Amino acid sequence: MDDAHDKGQRPNLRVVAGGASPASGQAAGDRAADEALLAAFLVGDDDAFGELVRRYERLVVSIVRRYTRTPEDARDLAQRTFLRAFVAARRTLGRDPQGAFPFRRWLVRVAVNLAKNHLRNELRFDRAGASLRALGPAEAPPVGADQLLRAERAARLRAEVLRLPRRQREVLTLRIDAELPFAEIAEVLGITENAAKVTFHHGSRRLREALGREETP
Amino acid sequence: MTCRDHDVLLSLRAAGALDAAESVRVEAHLAGCAACRAEADALAAALGLARLPPVSDAERRVLGELPERTLAALRRSSRRRSLGKRFAAVFAAAAAAAALVLAPAVLRKDPGAPAGEAEVAWEAPDLDGIWNDTAVIDLESSVAAGEDEADAVLAALDN
Numbered sequence: 001m002d003d004a005h006d007k008g009q010r011p012n013l014r015v016v017a018g019g020a021s022p023a024s025g026q027a028a029g030d031r032a033a034d035e036a037l038l039a040a041f042l043v044g045d046d047d048a049f050g051e052l053v054r055r056y057e058r059l060v061v062s063i064v065r066r067y068t069r070t071p072e073d074a075r076d077l078a079q080r081t082f083l084r085a086f087v088a089a090r091r092t093l094g095r096d097p098q099g100a101f102p103f104r105r106w107l108v109r110v111a112v113n114l115a116k117n118h119l120r121n122e123l124r125f126d127r128a129g130a131s132l133r134a135l136g137p138a139e140a141p142p143v144g145a146d147q148l149l150r151a152e153r154a155a156r157l158r159a160e161v162l163r164l165p166r167r168q169r170e171v172l173t174l175r176i177d178a179e180l181p182f183a184e185i186a187e188v189l190g191i192t193e194n195a196a197k198v199t200f201h202h203g204s205r206r207l208r209e210a211l212g213r214e215e216t217p
Numbered sequence: 218m219t220c221r222d223h224d225v226l227l228s229l230r231a232a233g234a235l236d237a238a239e240s241v242r243v244e245a246h247l248a249g250c251a252a253c254r255a256e257a258d259a260l261a262a263a264l265g266l267a268r269l270p271p272v273s274d275a276e277r278r279v280l281g282e283l284p285e286r287t288l289a290a291l292r293r294s295s296r297r298r299s300l301g302k303r304f305a306a307v308f309a310a311a312a313a314a315a316a317l318v319l320a321p322a323v324l325r326k327d328p329g330a331p332a333g334e335a336e337v338a339w340e341a342p343d344l345d346g347i348w349n350d351t352a353v354i355d356l357e358s359s360v361a362a363g364e365d366e367a368d369a370v371l372a373a374l375d376n
Contacts, residue, residue: 046288053284061280066269071279078280079287086291139270150266157266175232176268182234201228207263208256 034103038089042097053082056107062178063111066136066161067118074137077118081111108178108188112170119162132159153214160210168203171196220246220253227253231260 037055040048057078064077085107092101122135133155142151161169167189174185186196226243229235235243247254272280324340 046292049291050284050288053287057280057283061272061283065272065276071276074276075279075283075286078283079290082283082287083290083294137269137273137276140273154266157263158269161267172267175234176264197229197234198225200232201225204228204231204260204264205224207267208259211259211263211266 031102031104035100038093038101038103039097041086042090042093049086052086052103056082056104059104059178060107060111063108063173064115064118066158066173066177067115067122068136069134071137073118077114078111081107081114084110084114105184105188108174108180108184112174112188116166116170132162135159135162153211156214157207157211160207164203164206167191167199168206171199172203172207175200220250223253227257227260230257231264 034052034055037048037052041052060078060081061074064081065074068074068077085103088106088110089101089103093099119135122132136158139151139154142148161172164172170189171185174180174188175182180188182193182196182200186193189196191199223243223246226235226239229239230243247257
């Protein structure tokens with residue numbers, strides 16, 4: 001294999017449209033592009049791999065960011081997500097080269113699962129959940145009493161997001177962090193679109209109630 | 218329609234997920250219902266606070282390394298996988314050779330065995346059986362390598 005990549009050179013990346021928030025689900029063209037890149041990767045084109053990572057890094061990072069303490073943790077969790085998805089793709093397409101592999105859906109599902117496991121590890125030695133407030137990206141330092149108060153409430157509410165029941169947390173974060181349409185959230189989680197919307201409603205109502213409790217002395 | 222009928226729609230509105238027809242319906246209701254307006258504001262405030270801040274420059278710098286690091290980890294894991302397969306093949310061949318050499322010595326009657334013990338006649342090793350066994354060893358290690366591939370990839374992250 002070419003050693004140039006091992007020396008830290010960037011893979012040659014072609015620009016492909018994509019991102020964290022497609023209009024609705026994944027367009028057929030995007031899926032075909034994914035499949036072409038996966039096929040190229042499976043026959044040894046490492047640049048295709050780099051391109052797939054570049055194509056979906058924003059989406060994956062947006063999912064795992066809430067669960068990590070540092071940007072380095074977020075990067076490592078995102079890296080694990082890609083590696084697991086690629087291993088699954090290689091195994092699936094290795095068995096059936098003509099088969100389809102819904103890469104984006106797999107990626108989101110793996111990211112959600114790894115984030116959940118990461119959260120479980122964070123909570124393993126912290127039954128009270130005190131460390132929840134340390135998770136997620138840091139805010140810019142607040143200036144003034146108002147900003148300080150807002151930052152304090154935001155930190156409490158973000159910890160509340162992590163305390164939501166699993167399904168509510170998954171749906172809510174896939175919507176407000178990854179900005180996925182409900183149709184895609186439903187597809188990823190294997191539920192109906194209507195169930196995803198109702199679950200989102202229950203999750204947001206819990207957050208609203210938590211905010212209400214905070215504001216009531 | 219009652220306020221209760223708009224429950225879910227108010228949450229979806231706070232998430233910016235209403236379609237045009239739903240939006241018209243909800244806004245018409247909100248125009249005449251102070252309680253639902255307050256609920257809609259509270260939901261929007263809660264989701265606003267729950268959202269993460271935008272990606273900072275510091276995060277962007279670290280996350281910019283993602284494609285290269287992921288590719289490097291994948292290459293390390295591929296090298297390990299190929300080394301593992303080669304090692305399994307060499308091990309299988311060595312095991313077959315050792316079995317051929319040691320089988321007669323192991324199966325020969327022990328001179329210190331107490332008298333009266335039934336004599337065991339030496340039998341030539343079943344070469345086909347040994348060959349099949351080693352083939353199974355090789356096959357099993359290949360399957361295990363496939364199943365543990367994800368773990369191997371993850372282990373490569375630490376290097």
